[in-house]
Amino acid sequence: MDVPTLVEQAREGRPRAVARLISLVEGASPHLREVMAALAPLAGNAYVVGLTGSPGVGKSTSTSALVSAYRRAGKRVGVLAVDPSSPFSGGALLGDRIRMSEHVCDPGVYIRSMATRGHLGGLAWSAPQAIRVLDAAGCEVILVETVGVGQSEVEIASQADTSVVLLAPGMGDGIQAAKAGILEIGDVYVVNKADRDGADATVRELNHMLGLGESRGPGAWRPPIVKTVAARGEGVDEVVEALEKHRAWMAENGVLTARRTARAAHEVETIAVTALRERIADLHGDRRLDALAERIVAGRLDPYAAADELVAGITGSG
Amino acid sequence: MDVPTLVEQAREGRPRAVARLISLVEGASPHLREVMAALAPLAGNAYVVGLTGSPGVGKSTSTSALVSAYRRAGKRVGVLAVDPSSPFSGGALLGDRIRMSEHVCDPGVYIRSMATRGHLGGLAWSAPQAIRVLDAAGCEVILVETVGVGQSEVEIASQADTSVVLLAPGMGDGIQAAKAGILEIGDVYVVNKADRDGADATVRELNHMLGLGESRGPGAWRPPIVKTVAARGEGVDEVVEALEKHRAWMAENGVLTARRTARAAHEVETIAVTALRERIADLHGDRRLDALAERIVAGRLDPYAAADELVAGITGSG
Structure with missing residues (x-):
């Protein structure tokens, strides 16, 4: 099938065309340049949200709940699930697939898993290209889910317009991870499993730590902390609200364009x-x-x- | 001090000038290109011998014994001791320094230690440059001692004209390491601590393993196995003899030039x-x-x- 036809079908929401295009841009396909050139004028409209957190905080459940919320608002949603710890692209995502299963038959949702593979620059290279395909295919919101450990995941998180950092109560390691640098990347913080003991303590501790780094000027963004029970959908609308506020703040202050330009420069390099x-x-x-x-x-x-x-x-x- | 004067002093055998030149080529010195250009016509005369082996086989003792043997033959000798596992360039080599102490006051011996550091391409980058300085400074034999583990050490070993692989009896791990690939890089094998139980068994096993890989044509090089007790100097003259035989065989068969050309190509890349x-x-x-x-x-x-x-x-x- 020729590239223009594939692109047209992807824009109509046909999942196989989207999958095919992602495969073409991931690998060293001879059609790579043609695909990239065809996508360029179509991309740039999606709102890209990164979700990062240690294993066990409920990342996939939260992603799934966010997909539902955005679908209720009539948006087309793309999900890119990145698990570099898996040797098999799809293997580690069986669990996620089950949690995502309610969306699988929804033509307004495209779910793609991706793992570290050998080609070219690895994930840091292929994730932005996959995001570009989903964007060009007409996804209005793209959720990028990564395990919040390691340099390449932080790099992928930096591909997002807005970064959500997920924590859960009673996970000392969550806060430790936060101390180790995750506090620098969050635009929105979510304390999931907020029905458990210690949720308020986690929020307080997080608040304290965010306050410590406070040397923000007037009009600066103060990352909000939202409590959720994603498995029951509680607090998810508040997360969407926080995301939309951040997006509006970025647009007003020129931050959105600045972030996207910095990302594009890095990609070109x-x-x-x-x-x-x-x-x-x-x-x-x-x-x-x-x-x-x-x-x-x-x-x-x-x-x-x-x-x-x-x-x-x-x-x-x- | 200007570069031509440094090079002149290095050729006179002044250790401080040699040390200064190595520092210049290791780092991103503004004089790097001038130094490299000045060294080019002077280098290419040294015989570079790599010594590889697991910790405990007596690598430094063997190196020291080889230095003594070459000094008795009136050769100027350079030693490059590479220990990438040490965070400090000199730190890990205190033990070696003691063993090497008999040579420290000998103006015909230059000893340099080197560890993995941050600049440019790391050891794979800086080791060939240091060898080039020692070569240009008039060292007739350069012994490069590396821990035989890890990719970068194998790469450094590949910088040598002749690679010596050291083993010791009773070290099952030595043979295991050999199985794992060291058998592919040895031009000469040395079983050190040959006065210990199991030395003959180690030689037999090694012989068997080398024979297994035997599909050599007529005139091919058959790696010899030499038994030594380096601490007492026993067998060391036989090692020198094996090295000289390998060198002569390489020169006769065009292998020396081919190896050096392949190395130079890799370095340019x-x-x-x-x-x-x-x-x-x-x-x-x-x-x-x-x-x-x-x-x-x-x-x-x-x-x-x-x-x-x-x-x-x-x-x-x-």
Whole structure:
């Protein structure tokens, strides 16, 4: 199937076309550039929300509850579930799939799982591309669910317009994780399982910690803390309300465009480094590289001067 | 002090000049290119021997014994001791320093320790440069001692003209390590502590394993196995003999030049990739990158086309 047809079908909401396009942008497909060029003018309309939290805080349940809330508001929703700890793309998500099952037959919801794989720059590379496909396909809200551990997850969280950090009471490790840096990335905090003992203590502690970092100017965003029982849908409308407030605040203050521009710049850098690295790798066994190496061994050239020649040769010939 | 004077003093065997030059090539010194260019015509004469083995096989003692043997033959010797497991460059080598102490006052021996550090490409990057300095400084034999674990050590071992793999009897893990891949890199095998029980069994087992991989053509190199008691200097002359045989075989068969050419090619690649990556990193906050990112956010450009423009801009303007 040709790319324009695929894009058209994806915009009509056909899940198989969306899946196909994501596969094309994830891998090193020969159609990659054509797909990216076709998507560019269609993307940029979705509101991307990142959900991060330690295992056990109820991330998938919360995601599912948010999907329901946005569907009630008539929005088309995309979900990108990222689990780099799984060796199999879909395997670790069986549990999530069950929790997501109420949405599976809803044509207004597209659910995609993604795990670390070998191609190109890994998740940091493929997640933004998948978000771009969901965006171009007409998803108005995209929920990106990541395990809140490790550098690459923090990077993926930084792909979102708004980052939600989930905690649960009685999980000392949650607060520890928060201390370790998660407090710097949250725009909205959710204390889930708020019917359990210790929920108010968790909120107080979180409030205290957020206050400590307070050196905000007037008009700055103060991350709200929302209590939920996602399994029963309690507090979920309040989360949506907090998200919409943050989105409106970002739009008013130029933050939304600034964040998206910074992300796009980072994405371009990543692609450029990958492309240059590949061009150099392509030279294995090439006469040019061998000839340079021979001159080094003969003492007629030093490795730096040789690298200059190599770079000039690669970039000059395009 | 200017670079030509430093190089001259290093060639006269002054240890401080050698140390200074190694520091210059290890780091991102502004004199790096000048130093590399000055060294190029002087290097290429040293015979580089890699010594690899698990902790406990007597690597430093063996290195020290080899230094003594080469000194008796009137050779100038350089030692590069690499311990990436140490957070401090010199710290882990205190023990080695004591064992090496008999050579410390010998002006014909230069000993340098090196650990993984943050700059540029790490050890894989800085070890070849340090070898180049020792080579240009007139060391006729350079012994590179590495812990035989991990990818970067195998890479450093591949910098050698001849790789010596050390084992000791009664160390099941030694043979296990051998099974795991060390058998592919040895040109000469040494069973040290050969006065201990089990030495002959270790030799037999090693012989068997080397035989298993035997599909060598006529004239191929058959790695010899030498028994030593390095602490008493026993068997060390036989190791030197095996090394000289391997060197002569490589020279006769064009293997020496082929190995050195492949190494130089790899080194040029590493430097080229690092240089390109730095050029892109330099663009942070640059108007060109921002302008591309803004066009992506506006949907007027896709990230791939932007990366192409970025690469063209960097490489075109040099």
